[in-house]
Amino acid sequence: MTNSPKSKGININSLNESQREAVIHTKGPSMVLAGAGSGKTRVITFKIAYMIDKLNIPASNILAVTFTNKAAKEMKQRIADLIPKSKLKGIYIGTFHALGVKLLKSHGKHLGLDPNFSILGESDQKSIIKQILIEHKYNPDKSDTFQFHISTAKNNLVSGEDIIIEGEDSIVFRDIFTAYQKRLINHNQVDFDDLIQLPFKLMRDFPEVKEKITKKVEHLLVDEYQDTNIAQYEIVKQLASHHNNITIVGDDDQSIYAWRGANYQNLFNFEKDFAGTKLVILSQNYRSTNNILQVANSVIKNNSQRKEKQLWSERGNGKEVNYTEYEDELSEALGVANSINVWKFRKNLNYSDFAILFRTNFQARSFEDALREKSIPYKIIGGMSFYERKEIKDIIAYLKLIHNTKDSVSLLRIINYPKRGIGDVSVKNLRDFAADKDLSLFDAISKTEETTTIPEKTAYQMQLFRDIILEYKEKFENTRSVLKTTDELIKDLNIVPEIYNLSKDPIEIQRRVKNVDSFKRIIERWENNPDTYMDENEPPSLKNFLHAFALVLENDSDEDEDSYENVVTLLTVHASKGLEFPYVHLVGFENGFFPHYNCFNVEEERRLAYVAITRAQDHLEITSCQKRKKFGQWEYRQPSPFLEEIPSSLINIQTVEQLEKQQNAKPDDESVKNFFKHLKDQLKK
DNA sequence: TGGTTAGTCGTTTTT
């Protein structure tokens, strides 16, 4: 992350002693406890480069697992900076989930899974559970609970029959779980948790498959080990079982995914699971100033469940950490936007030097407004905004249905979009008919003459719909370009004219049409970058696109384009893990966010605060609000209790007035100069 | 069937 190499080639001497130790220990198990900013990614990338370049280990025998696509991509990039790209051929670096897809594609048939399986997104999963609940005469409003328990069961490798749920009716749950599983299998679908759980079962139950897979894994490296859940932990053990060359990297203080089943104790169990583990601790921080580190340390030390470690830095004290309490979210957002501009011009910084970190996605809104008002360019990471847009979801639903006609969730979404005169009543009748004959909705369309409940005219419309899907199924199978065929589909469906039909607001129409275009560009980029998004040996196909798409749900592709742009980054603390920024604004530092209202684990919330603080390299500004609007009503707020854990000598608590006075001080010559330079740059565009 | 409208409900964090 820090002190990134300037020149090509591996210079082991540019590492500190602990880092070097970790890199050259390539035989047997090793564990790297890496504090925030201690060069964790650097160790992994150097280690891989070292193995390939110096030890001549074939890249195809190395497997590196990360938690996010972004981390995987960065890792690949940074190794490519160290050694010739040709030597990297065949290496696998990817997320647990992407690895799961790969394993299931090549070996899933042993589990009765067709390689064309589709991956269920969270909302699809929810609607399926809802539907099952209705079919079983249970309250569909409880789908969230069931979704959670299904996920937990899979993450913990507990099978349906063994599930015991406190306070819930375990028998009811088992019914639902069984029905859900049956439905997924029938429809050749897997959910996110299956991508981990099924490969585990595959290797457990089919030793010859396990042998085939693990033989190739000469060296296994796992990043962010503190975030592994039971299923992932077991998979790691399986993958390493043949060669026993495994490197894990992690930091118990940065474990922030317990709610997803992660257990940072896995980190400490590692030495028990792998005898003779070489332990390396990285405690020198290259990222932050000592002021920032001390603030971070003073918070995290209040956790009882942790390995004591003190990060230190040679970077000097640096600027003091500021804390400002604003009246409401509006003034908070404006204040932060203002502060960004003041710093930018005073220090001649880029907008990309700044990040705004918040606890929940919806907080982004007020900052977006403020930044737009001040003409500060920004990007939002995560937040799902793009793929949540209606027109995108509609097109995706077409692609998904074309790929897998059993995908009833997608079918229901688009059977009457664009409008073809198929109303709710007919759809319901179709569903009843399909359920009665035990057919998928799509297959039922071909048999509508067997029922009297669907009028002939409507049935005809349904058949036209079916024919489009079948027509494009064939087209996608025979094309080399997913983009071209999708484009044709969009035109055939008259999606753009339909957008004009549905809205009269020209701005909205323009926005939606632009979204459709952006979506095409995403496909285009995917198609042109086999390296980043595809398995090298597979040609672009609808199946591959949908698999990649399901895994890269984040606005990955949006951000790609912007990543070199000079813009402020807005993101949640969770999404910020692994990243660093010179200037960090940690906003909404209030009781209710830190810790969150319904948090179940205060220590995890403290770790979250720790992660947020340690993102900052040079300067940290913490803000909160006295009141904020919740559902249109004012809600009064208190500062985060974690604030009291920071000694007053480390933090400058100032009022808004003090801050403004300081900011409104007559700008120094330097600021003025920078400001005009900025204006000039703007004019050039 | 389809469009409008009133009424309800909710917001952690993500692969």
Place this chain on the structure above:
DNA sequence: CGACTAACCA
């Protein structure tokens, strides 16, 4: 406040 649904009329 705003996204989503149910209910009602054209």
